[in-house]
Amino acid sequence: MSLEQEKNPWLAAEARFDEAATRLNMDEGLRKVLRSPGKEITVNIPIQLDDGRLEVFTGYRVQHSIARGPGKGGIRFGPDVTLDEVRALASWMTWKCAVVNIPFGGAKGGVICDPNLLSDSELERLTRRYTAELMDFLGPERDVPAPDVNTNDRVMAWVMDTYSMHARHTVTAVVTGKPMALGGSRGRPEATGRGCMIVIKEALKLREKDPASTTVVVQGMGNVGGMASKLMAREGFKIIGVIEYDGAIYNPKGLDPQALMSHRRETGSIRDFPGGENMDRAEAMFLPCDVLLPAATENVITSQNADKLRCKIICEGANGPTTSVADEILAEKKIFVIPDILANAGGVTVSYFEWVQDRQGFFWNEQLVNTRLEEIMVDSFAAVVEYAQKHGVNNRTAAYMLALDRVAFAIKLRGIYA
Numbered sequence: 001m002s003l004e005q006e007k008n009p010w011l012a013a014e015a016r017f018d019e020a021a022t023r024l025n026m027d028e029g030l031r032k033v034l035r036s037p038g039k040e041i042t043v044n045i046p047i048q049l050d051d052g053r054l055e056v057f058t059g060y061r062v063q064h065s066i067a068r069g070p071g072k073g074g075i076r077f078g079p080d081v082t083l084d085e086v087r088a089l090a091s092w093m094t095w096k097c098a099v100v101n102i103p104f105g106g107a108k109g110g111v112i113c114d115p116n117l118l119s120d121s122e123l124e125r126l127t128r129r130y131t132a133e134l135m136d137f138l139g140p141e142r143d144v145p146a147p148d149v150n151t152n153d154r155v156m157a158w159v160m161d162t163y164s165m166h167a168r169h170t171v172t173a174v175v176t177g178k179p180m181a182l183g184g185s186r187g188r189p190e191a192t193g194r195g196c197m198i199v200i201k202e203a204l205k206l207r208e209k210d211p212a213s214t215t216v217v218v219q220g221m222g223n224v225g226g227m228a229s230k231l232m233a234r235e236g237f238k239i240i241g242v243i244e245y246d247g248a249i250y251n252p253k254g255l256d257p258q259a260l261m262s263h264r265r266e267t268g269s270i271r272d273f274p275g276g277e278n279m280d281r282a283e284a285m286f287l288p289c290d291v292l293l294p295a296a297t298e299n300v301i302t303s304q305n306a307d308k309l310r311c312k313i314i315c316e317g318a319n320g321p322t323t324s325v326a327d328e329i330l331a332e333k334k335i336f337v338i339p340d341i342l343a344n345a346g347g348v349t350v351s352y353f354e355w356v357q358d359r360q361g362f363f364w365n366e367q368l369v370n371t372r373l374e375e376i377m378v379d380s381f382a383a384v385v386e387y388a389q390k391h392g393v394n395n396r397t398a399a400y401m402l403a404l405d406r407v408a409f410a411i412k413l414r415g416i417y418a
Contacts, residue, residue, distance in 0.1 A: 003302065003303075003304065006299075006302060006303060006323045006324070006325050007298070007299040007302065007323060008084060009084060009085050009088035009089070009298055009299075009320050010084040010085075010087050010088040011324075012088065012320060012323055012324045013087075013088040013091050013092060013320075014035065015324040016324060016396065016397070016400050017034070017035060017091070017400065017404070019397055019400070020397055020400035020401045020403075020404050021034070021404060023391065023393065023397065023401055024401055024404060024405060024408075026404065026408060030408050030411065030412075033411060033416075034065070034404065034407060034408065034411075037062050037063065037064045037065075037087055037090060037091070038063045038064060038065060038066060039061075039062070039063040039137065040060070040062050040083065040087065041060065041061045041062070041063075041134065041137060042058065042059070042060055042083070043058070043059045043060075043061075043130065043133040043134065044056050044057070044058055044059075045057045045058070045059055045111070045126060045129045045130055045133060046129070047122065047125050047126050047129060048125070049122055050119050050121060050122060057111055057112060057113050057126060057130075058111070058112045059109070059110065059111040059112070059130045059133070060081070060083055060086045060109060060110050060111075061086075061107065061108070061109040061134050061137060061143070062083075062086045062087050062089075062090040062107060062108055062109075063090065063105070063106075063107045063137070063143055064087075064090035064091045064093065064094045064105065064106040064107060064108075065091075065094040065105040065106055065407060066105040066142075066143075067105060067407055067410045067411045067414065068097065068098065068103055068104065068105055068406070068407060068410045069097075069102075069103035069104045069105055070104060070105065070139075070140065070141055070142055070143055070144055071090075071093075071104070071105050071106060071107030071142065071143035071144065072093055072097060072104035072105065072106065072107060072143075072144050072146070072348060072351065072352075073089065073090055073093040073106055073107040073108040073109065073143075073145065073146065073148075074089075074108060074109070074145065074146045074147055074148025074149075074151070074177075075108075075109040075110065075111070075130075075145045075146070075147070075148055075151050075155070075159070076108075076109070076110045076111075076148035076149040076150060076151060077110070077111050077113050077115045077123075077126075077149070077150040077151055078110070078112070078113070078114070078115075078149055078150055079112065079113065079114045081110035081111065081112045085110070085298075086108045086109065086110045087108075088320065089108035089319055089320075090106050090107050090108040091106060092106065092319055092320065092340065092341055093105075093106030093107060093108060093348070094106025094403070094407060095341045095399070095400060095403035095404070095407075096340075096341040096342075096344075096345050096348055096403075097345075097348060098402070098403035098404075098406040098407050099341050099342050099345060099380055099383075099384065099399050099402060099403045100342070100345045100348070100349050100376050100377070100380045101376075101380070101406065102348065102349060102352040102376075103352075104144070104348070104352065107143050107145075108148075109130075109134075109145055109148075110148075111126065111130055113126065115150045123155070124158055127155050127158040127159060127162070128158055128159075128161075128162045131158070131159045131162040131163055132162055132166065135163065135166050138163060138174060139163075139171070139174060140171065140173035140174055140355065140358075140359065144173070144174060144175060144176060144351075144355060145159060145174075145175050145176075146175060146176045146177040146347070146348075146351050147177040149297075152177075153177055153178055153179045153184065154179070156175045156176070156177050156178045156179075157178055157179055157182055159174070159175050160172060160174055160175050160178055160182060160183075163175075172358040173355050173358035173359050176188070176351035176352075176354040176355055177351060177354070178354070183354070183357070183358045184354060185350055185351075185353050185354035185357055185363070185364070185369060186363070186364065186365065186366040186369050187350055187353075187366045187369035187370055187373065188347075188350050188351070188354060188369075189223065189227070190227045190231065191346045191347050191349065191350035191351075191369075191373060192223065192224045192227065192228075192317065192344050192346045192347035193223070193224050193225070193226070193227025193228035193229075193230070193231055193295075193317070193346070194227065194228075194231055194346055194370065194373060195343070195344065195345060195346015195347065195349065195373065195377050196224065196228045196293060196295070196315050196317045196343055196344060196346065197228055197231050197232050197235065198346070198373070198374055198377040198378065198381075199315060199338050199342060199343055199377055199381045200232070200291055200293075200313065200315050200338070201235075202377075202378060202381045202382070203313050203315070203336055203338060203381075204290075204313075206336075206385070207312075209290070210236075211232070211235045211236045211237045212236040212237075212238075214237050214238065214290045214291060215237075215238045215240045215288075215289040215290050215291070216229075216232060216237050216238065216239050216240065216241075216289060216290065216291045216292075216293060217239075217240060217241035217242075217243070217284065217285070217287050217289045217291070217292050217293070217311070218239060218241070218242050218243070218293045218295060219243040219284075219285065219292070219293065219294045219295060219296055219300060219321075220243070220244070220294065220295040220296025220297070220317070220318065221242055221244055221257075221260070221261065221264065221270065221295075222295065222296065224295040224317040224318065224344065224347075225242075225293060225295030225296065225317055226257065226261055228293060228295065228317060229242070229257035229260075230257045230258055230261075233254075233256065233257050233258070237291075238253075238254040239254060239255045239257055240252055240253075240254060240255065240287065240289060241255075241279075241284050241287050241289065242255060242257070242260060242270060242276075243281050243284045243285065244264075244269075244270045244281070245281075245296075246269050246270070246271060246281075247269065247270060247271040247278060247279075247281055248270075248278070248279045248280065248281040248283075248284035249270050249271070249273050249275075249276040249277070249278065249279070250276055250277055250278075250279045250284060250287065251275060251276035251277065255273075255275055255276050256275055259273075259275055260273055260275065260276075282305075285300075285305065285308075285309065286305075286308045286309060286310055287310065288310040288311075289310070289311050289312075290311065290312050290313060291311060291312070291313045291314075291315060292309065292311035292313070292314050292315075293314075293315050293317050294314070294316060294317060294318050294321035294322075295317030295318050296318050296321070297318055297321070298318065298319060298320035298321060299320065299321070299323055300318070300321045300322075301314070301321055301322040301323065301326045301330075302323045302325070302326050303323065303325040303326055303329065305326075306322075306326040306329035306330055306333075307329050307333070309330070309333070309335065311335060312335065312336065313335070313336045313337075313338065314330065314335055314336070314337045314338065315338045315343045316337070316338060316339055316340035316343045316344065317340075317343060317344050318340065318344070319340050319344065320340060321340065322337070322340075327394070327396060331394050336395070337394065337395050337396055338381075338395060339384075339395055339396040339399045339400075341399050341400070341403065342380055342381065342384055342395075342399050345377070345380065346373055346377060349373055349376050349377070350369060350373055353369055353372065353373075383402060384398050384399045384402060385398070387399075387401060387402050
């Protein structure tokens with residue numbers, strides 16, 4: 001397999017699906033149903049730019065499965081968004097929701113654009129027109145978007161408002177990850193990072209190791225990596241390395257994530273942080289540590305670098321940070337992998353709580369949100385590890401097998417409508 005094929009997210013998703021389906025002895029017909037997305041929607045969005053020019057942007061929404069409930073999945077903006085990527089992410093959302101056993105299917109959306117080159121008003125027009133084009137496919141009972149790469153709570157407010165204007169009444173449950181004042185949930189901004197920390201602590205229990213003696217390297221200091229670093233530092237973890245797109249910082253005695261994020265806000269970079277030393281970002285991935293937390297983009301651990309990793313545990317905060325070929329190398333090295341469809345499921349779990357609260361019109365306090373998140377993440381981690389031991393497979397294959405089993409069971413119960 002070429003490196004380009006190895007990094008194709010849809011091929012990676014298919015490879016993992018096929019392995020899990022084969023081990024489950026899944027019926028060929030069910031394989032076809034679960035392999036194929038239910039809907040793939042492409043929209044071409046004309047937008048008037050601030051200078052008066054008209055530009056057309058291409059957007060996607062893929063609904064992979066709604067067997068267990070409405071579609072659920074983020075909307076990302078980026079110049080490198082592809083249909084293959086959105087398709088793969090939609091399928092991962094199906095398995096992710098099934099692994100943590102919440103009543104959603106999988107969906108994902110994306111728009112090909114460079115948000116750094118667009119003004120706030122251009123981004124708003126793009127978001128609103130994208131939402132309007134998808135009106136017939138979105139809704140609390142159909143498909144519930146959320147923030148993803150280069151989108152945030154403000155973008156979700158625009159989606160919610162646009163949908164509500166067309167529906168002629170306020171529909172807060174059409175999106176999650178909204179501002180608190182518009183029906184957002186307490187604990188949502190920290191949820192994915194908190195979920196990562198919870199499953200890391202569960203993995204440490206298996207090794208009879210405590211957080212105070214645990215060293216961590218974090219790749220990506222966005223919402224997931226930043227929040228996880230901050231929360232883990234509070235719990236006594238030693239964050240010895242942080243990697244960003246423009247460099248890396250290292251301190252064997254531990255970094256202060258809060259101070260590092262303040263430094264980045266002030267200077268625009270993590271480099272030259274007074275509390276650590278600069279180092280090459282590629283080499284920082286290979287620092288000896290207990291936990292490596294890749295929390296940025298896809299395909300950062302590949303066949304080209306997996307054999308150089310010196311961590312004991314990998315917790316995948318990002319979606320698809322490890323290629324399927326690299327999985328084999330990690331297994332040979334006996335690195336304990338907490339796969340993305342479990343590790344970063346804290347976000348979709350609290351999104352589920354937000355959806356429930358919006359539909360009830362009754363909102364929970366942060367302690368209740370965090371307690372229920374911990375219950376689900378701990379139970380799901382235990383279910384995946386038990387499944388892995390029972391079937392003699394690695395954690396990723398176990399997570400996929402568990403998810404496929406649950407979705408296939410739902411389809412069998414419902415039957416095929418004809």
